[in-house]
Amino acid sequence: MFNSIRTKLTATYIMLIVAVMAFAAFFLFNVLNNYYLAYEYSKLQGAAKVVRDLVATKLQAAPDVVDISNQAELVARQNNARILITDHKQRVLGDSVRVDGLVGTTLDRMEIARALMRFEDEAWSIQYSELSETWVMQVAVPVLSGEKVVGAVFISSSLAEVYDVQKDLRNYIVILILLTIVFAGFIGHFLARRITDPIESLTVAAEKMAAGDLSQYVSVRSRDEIGRLTKQFNEMANRLQESTRQLKDFVANASHEMRTPLTSLNLLVKSLREYPLEQEEQDEFLADIDQELERLINLVEELLDLSRLDRLAAEDTMMTVNVVPLLRDTLEIMQKRAEDKNIALDYNLAEKASAFVVPHQIKQIVFNLVDNAIKYTPEGGQINVNLVQEPNLLKLTVSDTGIGIPYDQREKVFERFYRVDKARSREQGGTGLGLSIVLEIVKRHHGKVWIEDGPGGQGTTFIVTLPRLTLPTGRIVNNH
Numbered sequence: 001m002f003n004s005i006r007t008k009l010t011a012t013y014i015m016l017i018v019a020v021m022a023f024a025a026f027f028l029f030n031v032l033n034n035y036y037l038a039y040e041y042s043k044l045q046g047a048a049k050v051v052r053d054l055v056a057t058k059l060q061a062a063p064d065v066v067d068i069s070n071q072a073e074l075v076a077r078q079n080n081a082r083i084l085i086t087d088h089k090q091r092v093l094g095d096s097v098r099v100d101g102l103v104g105t106t107l108d109r110m111e112i113a114r115a116l117m118r119f120e121d122e123a124w125s126i127q128y129s130e131l132s133e134t135w136v137m138q139v140a141v142p143v144l145s146g147e148k149v150v151g152a153v154f155i156s157s158s159l160a161e162v163y164d165v166q167k168d169l170r171n172y173i174v175i176l177i178l179l180t181i182v183f184a185g186f187i188g189h190f191l192a193r194r195i196t197d198p199i200e201s202l203t204v205a206a207e208k209m210a211a212g213d214l215s216q217y218v219s220v221r222s223r224d225e226i227g228r229l230t231k232q233f234n235e236m237a238n239r240l241q242e243s244t245r246q247l248k249d250f251v252a253n254a255s256h257e258m259r260t261p262l263t264s265l266n267l268l269v270k271s272l273r274e275y276p277l278e279q280e281e282q283d284e285f286l287a288d289i290d291q292e293l294e295r296l297i298n299l300v301e302e303l304l305d306l307s308r309l310d311r312l313a314a315e316d317t318m319m320t321v322n323v324v325p326l327l328r329d330t331l332e333i334m335q336k337r338a339e340d341k342n343i344a345l346d347y348n349l350a351e352k353a354s355a356f357v358v359p360h361q362i363k364q365i366v367f368n369l370v371d372n373a374i375k376y377t378p379e380g381g382q383i384n385v386n387l388v389q390e391p392n393l394l395k396l397t398v399s400d401t402g403i404g405i406p407y408d409q410r411e412k413v414f415e416r417f418y419r420v421d422k423a424r425s426r427e428q429g430g431t432g433l434g435l436s437i438v439l440e441i442v443k444r445h446h447g448k449v450w451i452e453d454g455p456g457g458q459g460t461t462f463i464v465t466l467p468r469l470t471l472p473t474g475r476i477v478n479n480h
């Protein structure tokens with residue numbers, strides 16, 4: 001439980017609030033205390049000064065202690081204090097307490113001594129009185145005759161009232177702090193939940209994902225960091241699901257593609273073994289076997305090409321080369337095949353066109369595109385290959401006067417195993433992988449490939465553009 005962010009946040013929240021409150025209370029308490037004491041001090045000093053004015057003239061010659069005590073008693077009663085009047089030798093000349101008073105004794109008190117020396121600012125103190133069991137404030141003021149100090153008025157009063165108020169205040173503050181802890185606990189818990197609930201949902205989803213259930217979606221409830229994290233998580237889950245699906249589809253498709261030729265082979269071999277066949281028939285069967293095997297080898301080769309594109313093999317190093325000779329080599333071979341089918345293959349290449357590429361992959365693009373053009377163009381057709389170098393890119397076009405590709409399938413034909421006419425493709429020895437290999441290579445070179453109508457609106461034109469300078473890493477960057 002103490003390992004949860006919620007508890008930690010709530011605890012922090014409570015501690016913070018209590019600390020702030022305690023600090024504020026301490027501060028307030030001190031200010032109030034000082035204020036009360038200052039008030040009490042000035043009240044007592046004021047009262048002492050009233051007595052001083054009353055008795056100032058009476059301290060000369062032979063003082064009348066009864067009269068002086070009367071004056072003291074009058075003011076003392078009003079202020080709930082005790083008042084004593086001394087001469088300059090600290091002998092008591094009047095006391096507001098009449099019975100058992102201190103008249104006649106010498107009162108050796110620091111406050112009086114200081115008042116007599118005219119240190120008026122220091123002539124006061126606060127003490128605990130064992131006798132009355134309360135805190136008491138004492139203040140003394142000098143009595144003057146002209147410039148001469150002739151005596152002092154000493155006043156003392158209990159601070160019980162002040163301290164009672166303080167005690168009440170302290171109790172209130174303690175109760176307030178306790179209430180705040182409870183309140184802050186609730187608020188903190190609620191606030192923490194707002195933060196931790198989405199994290200909790202994310203964690204649960206991630207755990208399910210780790211356990212193999214990839215179909216996770218966590219609803220995004222805010223636009224803050226957690227909201228963004230959640231959005232990214234959903235995106236990631238989506239992609240993972242999608243690529244897993246693609247992988248499964250791919251395996252299913254590949255197996256399916258293999259099954260057809262393997263089934264044929266199986267049948268052919270069985271027939272050869274079980275039935276006595278004429279030589280001519282045997283040769284025909286063997287030719288069929290040969291063809292099916294070729295198809296299988298072709299398929300496996302293309303699958304290997306694809307997987308090599310995924311793996312970044314060591315020989316797939318990018319380098320700056322003139323691609324014209326690469327194209328010319330490939331086209332010369334293709335030209336013979338076109339001729340066999342009575343198709344004219346013409347090409348028009350730039351003098352020199354260099355780019356940062358993987359050479360054998362560029363050859364493969366040209367091979368696959370021209371191979372298709374030959375396959376899907378009837379006899380007597382025309383194929384044109386063009387290569388131009390622009391400042392930033394190379395542009396390769398392969399156009400034919402063949403059967404064309406319907407508009408709505410011009411993106412789909414780049415998918416793995418997708419064929420417009422399956423039977424026709426198979427008849428031509430196609431696997432449906434050629435264009436997906438082209439697309440993969442083009443992507444790896446940060447280029448583009450798309451399909452337009454052929455020359456004169458008939459047939460097909462494939463356009464490939466490759467940036468001349470891609471990332472100078474020496475390796476193809478995997479940018480899935």
Ligand SMILES: Nc1ncnc2c1ncn2[C@@H]1O[C@H](COP(=O)(O)OP(=O)(O)O)[C@@H](O)[C@H]1O
Binds near residue numbers: 373404
């Ligand atoms: N030049 C073209 N003319 C007409 N259709 C084409 C052309 N190139 C490709 N296609 C269509 O796109 C499909 C996918 O091409 P590709 O990936 O090379 O597979 P394959 O050639 O093995 O069938 C082909 O089956 C064909 O239907």
Ligand SMILES: [Mg+2]
Binds near residue numbers: 368435
């Ligand atoms: Mg092909």
